[in-house]
Amino acid sequence: MRDHMQRTLKDFTAHAFLHGITVLTISLTILIAGALLLVVENGTAVISSWKSGVxxxxxxxxxxxxxxxxxxxxxxxxxxxxxxxxxxxxxxxxxxxxxxxxxxxxxxxxxxxxxxxxxxxxxxxxxxxxxxxxxxxxxxxxxxxxxxxxxxxRSWLARVSRLLGLVELTGGALALLFFIVALFIVYNTVRLALYSRRDEIEIMQLVGATGNFIKMPLYLAGIIEGGLGALIALMALFGAYLLFVSKVGGGVDDFVPSFLSIGAMGVVFLYGIFVGWFGCFLSLREFMQETAV
Amino acid sequence: MTQPDNTDDALIRLFNVSKRFGAKLALSNITMDIHKGEWLYVTGPSGAGKSTLLKLFYLGEKTTSGQVLVFGTNMNRLARREIPFLRRRFGIIFQDFKLIAHRNVFENVALVLEARGEPRAMIAKRTRNILRHAGMEMRMNAMPTTLSGGEQQRVAVARAIAGQPEVILADEPTGSLDPKSAEIIIGLLSAYHKRGATVLVATHDTELLARREGRIIRLEEGRLVSSEPAVGEAP
Known part of the structure; x- marks a missing residue:
C-alpha cells in the first residue's frame, strides 16, 4: 500500500494540472449541493422552531x-x-x-x-x-x-410552514440532483484523465502489470481528489456562510442561520470520497474493458 | 498448409490460425512452431500481418479461429487475470518505442520490475546494470523526449530485457532508426539471444534480413508463403 501511495503522490505531481482540474470540478459541484443542503438544514430548523411554539x-x-x-x-x-x-x-x-x-x-x-x-x-x-x-x-x-x-x-404559520415545506422538498431534490450531477462530472473528468493516459496504461499492461497495480493508484487518486474537493467545498461554503451571517445577521424572529451540522459535514466529506472513488470505478471499468483483449 | 513439426522444444505453436478485422483478413490459416532459443524474422510487406501475428502471442489480439499455444497454454482458454503473468514472460519492443513520457529513463525501465512487486533495492540495482549494459547509464535521469530515436530504442530494449523474459518480440525495432543505431539495437538483442532467449523480429528491413542470423518466415496478405531456415541449418 505504501508503494501504491507513493506512486499516487508522484502521479499527482506529474499530472498536477489534470488532478487540479478534477479537484476543482468536484469542489464546485459539491459546493452547489452543499449550499442547497445548508438552505434545507436551516429551513428545517426554522420550521421545527416555529412548530414547537404552536x-x-x-x-x-x-x-x-x-x-x-x-x-x-x-x-x-x-x-x-x-x-x-x-x-x-x-x-x-x-x-x-x-x-x-x-x-x-x-x-x-x-x-x-x-x-x-x-x-x-x-x-x-x-x-x-x-x-x-x-x-x-x-x-x-x-x-x-x-x-x-x-x-x-396563527394561520399565517401554517402557510409559511407549508411554504418552507416546499422549500425543504425542492432544496432536498435539488441537492440530490447536484450530487448526481457531481458524480457524472467526476466520472467524465476521470474518464478524460484516463484517456489522456491511455498510452501509459497500455504500456503498463504490456509489461505485465496486473489490473490491481494499474488501478490502485488511480483509485487512491480518485479518493484523494474527492476528499480534497469536498474539503475545499466545505471551507468555501463556510466562508460564504460567515460572510452572509455578518452582512445579514438575524433574520425572521432573530433566527441566525447555523452552518451544516457535524453529521452533514461528515456526509458531504464522505460523499466527496465516494464520488471520487465511484467516478474512478465507472471510468476504469469501461476503460479497462476497452484496452484489454 | 504447413504442419507443426512436433518438436518438444516448441515455445509457441500455431494451428490453422486466422485473424479477421471486420471484412479484412489479417492472418489466414497459419500453422507453425517457434522453438526455444530460436531467432526468427517475420517479414513481408506492410499490412501482411506481421504485427498481428506477434500480438497473438502475448494476447494483444485474439484469434478469430484456430489455436495458439504459448508455453504450452492455449491462448483461447487463458483467464483474463492470467494475462499479466503471461506477458511477464515476454519482452516487447515497438518501432515507436512506447516509453512513458513523464517518467525518466530509469523509471521507464524500473516499471517492469515495480509491476512484479520486486524489492526496491533489487529494482535499483538491476535497472542500473541493464542501463549500463544498454549504454544508457549516464542518461538514466533524462526524460524520453530529450533522447534521440536510437537512445529511446535502447531504453525500450533495456525495459524489454529487465524482467529477464524468455521471449523477445520486436516489432520493427529498427524501422525508425539510422543504420548505426539499428546496429546497436540488433547487437543488444543478439547479446540477449546468446543467453538463451528466443527472439522474434518483425521487419521488412532488407539489410537486417541480409545478415541471416536466424530463420525467416514471410507473410503476404496474411498468408505464410515461405519459411527459410537459418544459415547453416538444414531446410
Whole structure:
C-alpha cells in the first residue's frame, strides 16, 4: 500500500494540472449541493422552531366548578397531538395583561370585575403542528362541555410552514440532483484523465502489470481528489456562510442561520470520497474493458 | 498448409490460425512452431500481418479461429487475470518505442520490475546494470523526449530485457532508426539471444534480413508463403 501511495503522490505531481482540474470540478459541484443542503438544514430548523411554539388557547365558561376545570385539563392533556396543557386562571391572565400594559395602568382603574375567563394554554407537539391537525384538535376541544371558545389564530404559520415545506422538498431534490450531477462530472473528468493516459496504461499492461497495480493508484487518486474537493467545498461554503451571517445577521424572529451540522459535514466529506472513488470505478471499468483483449 | 513439426522444444505453436478485422483478413490459416532459443524474422510487406501475428502471442489480439499455444497454454482458454503473468514472460519492443513520457529513463525501465512487486533495492540495482549494459547509464535521469530515436530504442530494449523474459518480440525495432543505431539495437538483442532467449523480429528491413542470423518466415496478405531456415541449418 505504501508503494501504491507513493506512486499516487508522484502521479499527482506529474499530472498536477489534470488532478487540479478534477479537484476543482468536484469542489464546485459539491459546493452547489452543499449550499442547497445548508438552505434545507436551516429551513428545517426554522420550521421545527416555529412548530414547537404552536399553542391553542382554550377559554372556559364562567362559573364552572374547580373539578370541571381539572377534568377539562385532564381531557386536553390526553388528547392526541397535545404536548401539555397549562391552566391560566382569570386572575393570572389579568395580572399578566396588566404587567404587559404597565404604561397604561389607568385603563384598568375602572375595570371593576375581571372580564377575562379561565383558560388552558395547550402546547401542540411539533409532530402534530400541521394546520389541518390543529384544526381537528381545536374542533375536538370546543366540544368539551366546559370549553367556551378555542383560539388558534396563527394561520399565517401554517402557510409559511407549508411554504418552507416546499422549500425543504425542492432544496432536498435539488441537492440530490447536484450530487448526481457531481458524480457524472467526476466520472467524465476521470474518464478524460484516463484517456489522456491511455498510452501509459497500455504500456503498463504490456509489461505485465496486473489490473490491481494499474488501478490502485488511480483509485487512491480518485479518493484523494474527492476528499480534497469536498474539503475545499466545505471551507468555501463556510466562508460564504460567515460572510452572509455578518452582512445579514438575524433574520425572521432573530433566527441566525447555523452552518451544516457535524453529521452533514461528515456526509458531504464522505460523499466527496465516494464520488471520487465511484467516478474512478465507472471510468476504469469501461476503460479497462476497452484496452484489454 | 504447413504442419507443426512436433518438436518438444516448441515455445509457441500455431494451428490453422486466422485473424479477421471486420471484412479484412489479417492472418489466414497459419500453422507453425517457434522453438526455444530460436531467432526468427517475420517479414513481408506492410499490412501482411506481421504485427498481428506477434500480438497473438502475448494476447494483444485474439484469434478469430484456430489455436495458439504459448508455453504450452492455449491462448483461447487463458483467464483474463492470467494475462499479466503471461506477458511477464515476454519482452516487447515497438518501432515507436512506447516509453512513458513523464517518467525518466530509469523509471521507464524500473516499471517492469515495480509491476512484479520486486524489492526496491533489487529494482535499483538491476535497472542500473541493464542501463549500463544498454549504454544508457549516464542518461538514466533524462526524460524520453530529450533522447534521440536510437537512445529511446535502447531504453525500450533495456525495459524489454529487465524482467529477464524468455521471449523477445520486436516489432520493427529498427524501422525508425539510422543504420548505426539499428546496429546497436540488433547487437543488444543478439547479446540477449546468446543467453538463451528466443527472439522474434518483425521487419521488412532488407539489410537486417541480409545478415541471416536466424530463420525467416514471410507473410503476404496474411498468408505464410515461405519459411527459410537459418544459415547453416538444414531446410
Amino acid at each position: 399553542t391553542v388557547m382554550v377559554y372556559l365558561h364562567d362559573g364552572i366548578s374547580s373539578s370541571e376545570v381539572e377534568a377539562t385539563g385532564r381531557s386536553l392533556e390526553t388528547m392526541g397531538g397535545v404536548k401539555g396543557a397549562t391552566f391560566i386562571s382569570r386572575d393570572e391572565a389579568l395580572t399578566d395583561l396588566m404587567e404587559s400594559m404597565a404604561g397604561q395602568r389607568s385603563l384598568f382603574d375602572d375595570l371593576g370585575e375581571n372580564p377575562l375567563p379561565d383558560a388552558y394554554e395547550v402546547e401542540v407537539s411539533p409532530e402534530a403542528a400541521e394546520w389541518s391537525r390543529v384544526e381537528v384538535m381545536a374542533a375536538a376541544m370546543v366540544k368539551l362541555s366546559a370549553v367556551d371558545e378555542v383560539e388558534y389564530g
